Amino acid sequence: MDKATDSSGLIFRQDYFADDKAWAALVSLLADTFGIDLDPLKRLGGADPSSMPFGWFDESGLLAANLSAFAMPIVISGRKVNAAGLQSGAVRPPWRGRGLYRDVTHKALDWCAVEGFEAIVLYTDKPDLYTPYGFRSLPMHLYAGAAPEPAMGAMPARTLDPWKPEDLALLQRALKSRTPVSDALAVCESAAMFLINTQFDPDVKLSWLEDRQAVIAWKVGDDNTFVLSDIIASTIPTLETILGGLGIAPLAVEVLFSPDKLGWQGEARALDGGTEFMIRTDLDISLERPAMLSPMADF
Numbered sequence: 079m080d081k082a083t084d085s086s087g088l089i090f091r092q093d094y095f096a097d098d099k100a101w102a103a104l105v106s107l108l109a110d111t112f113g114i115d116l117d118p119l120k121r122l123g124g125a126d127p128s129s130m131p132f133g134w135f136d137e138s139g140l141l142a143a144n145l146s147a148f149a150m151p152i153v154i155s156g157r158k159v160n161a162a163g164l165q166s167g168a169v170r171p172p173w174r175g176r177g178l179y180r181d182v183t184h185k186a187l188d189w190c191a192v193e194g195f196e197a198i199v200l201y202t203d204k205p206d207l208y209t210p211y212g213f214r215s216l217p218m219h220l221y222a223g224a225a226p227e228p229a230m231g232a233m234p235a236r237t238l239d240p241w242k243p244e245d246l247a248l249l250q251r252a253l254k255s256r257t258p259v260s261d262a263l264a265v266c267e268s269a270a271m272f273l274i275n276t277q278f279d280p281d282v283k284l285s286w287l288e289d290r291q292a293v294i295a296w297k298v299g300d301d302n303t304f305v306l307s308d309i310i311a312s313t314i315p316t317l318e319t320i321l322g323g324l325g326i327a328p329l330a331v332e333v334l335f336s337p338d339k340l341g342w343q344g345e346a347r348a349l350d351g352g353t354e355f356m357i358r359t360d361l362d363i364s365l366e367r368p369a370m371l372s373p374m375a376d377f
């Protein structure tokens with residue numbers, strides 16, 4: 079028997095992003111629940127156009143409960159998968175325990191079924207919320223190892239600032255024509271996620287390698303380790319080319335995706351960040367080598 083939902087005093091709305099007040103209510107829900115500010119996304123090209131939010135609002139316009147779905151094509155073990163992502167799942171404390179999250183989860187899963195997605199993916203620190211719906215966790219691994227010698231003769235990189243209109247336009251063009259950064263596990267495009275993620279880690283730099291037509295998202299981590307977060311390009315440059323273009327010669331490297339296109343091999347290390355990447359699919363899919371989704375694709 080279906081469990082009851084207590085939605086008294088609330089109004090259900092879906093696909094509400096075109097309404098500025100409703101968008102602001104989502105920004106407020108995510109700020110209050112997770113301490114993140116999604117609002118800059120509006121000035122960075124807007125939310126993913128495929129977004130389909132499901133929300134319960136009170137009469138004043140406050141968003142009490144929400145879950146959003148969006149198209150997120152990914153490559154897993156060399157196979158392109160027409161996947162949807164689920165994000166922005168939250169219920170405000172006064173409305174918890176009434177079945178509202180179960181309700182928006184059912185609505186989001188039904189929408190994904192009607193749209194014909196082959197898989198649904200999400201990140202969560204509460205996997206038990208999703209296992210009853212057939213989601214399973216995929217283990218995530220970064221790669222670490224010694225740095226290669228930087229290639230000689232590369233054109234020096236230029237730093238990009240997404241808040242400069244010409245740099246934002248360059249990033250958007252590159253995102254449209256990018257190739258997945260890895261064949262093991264990677265997003266195919268996910269432009270909106272990349273752009274908002276540039277705002278969440280102030281240490282991540284974006285560098286443009288003109289001669290490679292490649293955007294490199296990177297930072298310097300502990301012990302001067304070079305941390306490579308993502309590459310937006312239609313041909314992925316090798317790690318030595320990237321280091322040459324950036325003009326740096328680190329001793330150690332961490333790559334936050336599977337480095338199968340980088341001409342470099344590191345050692346896979348399990349991520350234990352408390353957040354799990356989960357998938358629900360009828361396809362026979364598994365990770366054939368250790369991998370993780372770039373943090374620039376976090377959603």
Ligand SMILES: CC(C)(COP(=O)(O)OP(=O)(O)OC[C@H]1O[C@@H](n2cnc3c(N)ncnc32)[C@H](O)[C@@H]1OP(=O)(O)O)[C@@H](O)C(=O)NCCC(=O)NCCS
Binds near residue numbers: 169202207
């Ligand atoms: C997690 C959260 C969305 C649950 O909201 P809620 O209103 O209590 O959820 P519901 O009343 O609709 O309960 C839905 C189901 O989830 C279960 N559930 C609730 N909280 C849970 C938790 N922390 N862990 C595992 N299961 C949980 C309920 O028992 C219920 O199970 P049932 O369908 O078998 O009866 C809410 O506590 C919240 O917003 N937390 C902070 C943000 C967060 O963690 N969001 C999810 C991120 S992926």
